[in-house]
Amino acid sequence: MTEQEPVDAQKRRTGLTRMVHALGYSLAGLRAGWGETAFRQEALAALVLVPAAFWVGRSWMETALLVAAVVLVMAVELLNTGIETAIDRIGPEWHDLSKRAKDMGSAAVLLSLLLCAGIWLAALWAHWG
Numbered sequence: 001m002t003e004q005e006p007v008d009a010q011k012r013r014t015g016l017t018r019m020v021h022a023l024g025y026s027l028a029g030l031r032a033g034w035g036e037t038a039f040r041q042e043a044l045a046a047l048v049l050v051p052a053a054f055w056v057g058r059s060w061m062e063t064a065l066l067v068a069a070v071v072l073v074m075a076v077e078l079l080n081t082g083i084e085t086a087i088d089r090i091g092p093e094w095h096d097l098s099k100r101a102k103d104m105g106s107a108a109v110l111l112s113l114l115l116c117a118g119i120w121l122a123a124l125w126a127h128w129g
Contacts, residue, residue: 033078038109042077046070049120056123066123069116076112080105 010021033039049070057063083105087098 029078033074033081036077036081039074039077039081042074046074056120056127058127062123065119069119073109073112073116076108080109 010018010025013021034043050067053063053066053070057066084102087101090098
């Protein structure tokens, strides 16, 4: 009995070739994310918040935390969009499990937004409070 070949060519790649192709897939994911309104809004907010983190942060650690909170929101939004896209590919009909999956993805985005807002408010309070 022979071992089955992977369907995905990326599984056979190694080293730098694998990394270059993985980067291409990641950039394609960012381009696809840009087509989503929520991700676009968060990316535009990041254009303001990331530079502001260098002004608000009192240390490299605080600056890194402020930037990480913003990037986390964008990453969770991309994961949520991935869940929604996969569910939508399965079919347009309503199903309780599909709704639950989409609702949980949305809840994850909400939690990341609340975490980001809390970190930023705490940093601003420490900076000016």
